[in-house]
Amino acid sequence: AERFEEVPLAPPDSIFKLTAAYKADTHPDKINLGVGAYRDDNGKPWVLPVVKKATDILLNDATLDHEYLNITGLPEYTAAAARLIFGPDSPVITEGRVASVQTISGTGANHLGALFLSKFYGWNDKRVYLSDPTWVNHHAIFPQVGVPVSTYPYYDPQTIGLAFPAFLDALKNAAPRSVFLLHACAHNPTGVDPTREQWGAIADVMLEKGHFAFFDSAYQGFASGDLENDAWAVREFVRRNVPLLVCQSFAKNAGLYGERVGALHVVGASKEAAARITSQLSVLARAEISNPPAHGARLVSLILNDPALFAEWKRDIKTMAGRIIDMRKELHRLLTEELKTPGNWDHIVNQIGMFSFTGINPTQSQALVEKAHVYLTANGRISMAGLNSHNVRYFATQLDKAVR
Numbered sequence: 001a002e003r004f005e006e007v008p009l010a011p012p013d014s015i016f017k018l019t020a021a022y023k024a025d026t027h028p029d030k031i032n033l034g035v036g037a038y039r040d041d042n043g044k045p046w047v048l049p050v051v052k053k054a055t056d057i058l059l060n061d062a063t064l065d066h067e068y069l070n071i072t073g074l075p076e077y078t079a080a081a082a083r084l085i086f087g088p089d090s091p092v093i094t095e096g097r098v099a100s101v102q103t104i105s106g107t108g109a110n111h112l113g114a115l116f117l118s119k120f121y122g123w124n125d126k127r128v129y130l131s132d133p134t135w136v137n138h139h140a141i142f143p144q145v146g147v148p149v150s151t152y153p154y155y156d157p158q159t160i161g162l163a164f165p166a167f168l169d170a171l172k173n174a175a176p177r178s179v180f181l182l183h184a185c186a187h188n189p190t191g192v193d194p195t196r197e198q199w200g201a202i203a204d205v206m207l208e209k210g211h212f213a214f215f216d217s218a219y220q221g222f223a224s225g226d227l228e229n230d231a232w233a234v235r236e237f238v239r240r241n242v243p244l245l246v247c248q249s250f251a252k253n254a255g256l257y258g259e260r261v262g263a264l265h266v267v268g269a270s271k272e273a274a275a276r277i278t279s280q281l282s283v284l285a286r287a288e289i290s291n292p293p294a295h296g297a298r299l300v301s302l303i304l305n306d307p308a309l310f311a312e313w314k315r316d317i318k319t320m321a322g323r324i325i326d327m328r329k330e331l332h333r334l335l336t337e338e339l340k341t342p343g344n345w346d347h348i349v350n351q352i353g354m355f356s357f358t359g360i361n362p363t364q365s366q367a368l369v370e371k372a373h374v375y376l377t378a379n380g381r382i383s384m385a386g387l388n389s390h391n392v393r394y395f396a397t398q399l400d401k402a403v404r
């Protein structure tokens, strides 16, 4: 046992497996719709022009060195990141009530948030409620720090929309002061978000029951093309004083996937409480990573703190969100007008963000992978970013075939 001979082989990550199969496929029309990363109209990764500019500035900055950052990260980055999600005029910002720590992208923020709650939350019933379905990693992150997971109904396959009444019932039936993980916008994997009215009703029940909102914000700006719009739910919950934290990622909206730029923001009851929360988050972060990586945080700090770069970033975000929204419209048009594919496809244009739940079943998904060289997960989720003006027609035709 000391040489680990008994260690069992773990199954490969399902998305990784799908990508490997895609790479091995030699068919000229193959499409990868599994990948959760933005691609341009030629199917290539896109370095945002504003990120290129910021990189040039950093490269030419002779004052920079490779010293450690603070345990809690680059202060001008975490402060700007907090203003971005809460809004610069938010009372939680002006009153200094946010405890912000730089994290290893959104995953690290989820992890640190889970760890912090595990140690310091006043649980009645130690568990986190996750939407059914959710980003698969949520199911691994919480148990890893000793927080069991339960699910709440979220997606209704009948309507290919939100299972709203069942969701509200789950909020009502959970023990008081339960923790609910909510996707701030662009729900992964369904692309189905509550309407503003529904968010209001969710907040009402959460306040009534004293629940805690664990917001995961991985797509601010990337979803609608508008940073303010995509922060609406978080800000509304802050306005209503729902207790909450926010996990923030710049992987998607700044195209900085591999740089691991994220932040955890825990809202405290007072400035003093925020200082105490920060001190404990520092202790946790110290034991795990000591200090976060500098380069990506410097890039995002430049972009958020320079008005000209910030304006350019907003244009880049519009480019990405706009292309994805155009692909939704074109796919919908091809299915409904040209191919007259059986069924209702309005969810393709009503869903938001990188992903779309097509509503096709596992057999149909498998047929697409095996016969059409179109790679997608068995649950019928497609990454809209994998579609472009060159392959959308091929995909629509193959989808049409698979459902007939």
Ligand code: PMP
Pocket: 036, 104, 105, 106, 107, 108, 135, 183, 188, 216, 218, 249, 250, 251, 257, 262
């Ligand atoms: N939360 C959700 C819902 C996501 O979709 C993702 C990215 N797949 C993340 C968090 C974290 O990603 P990252 O660690 O790359 O920021």
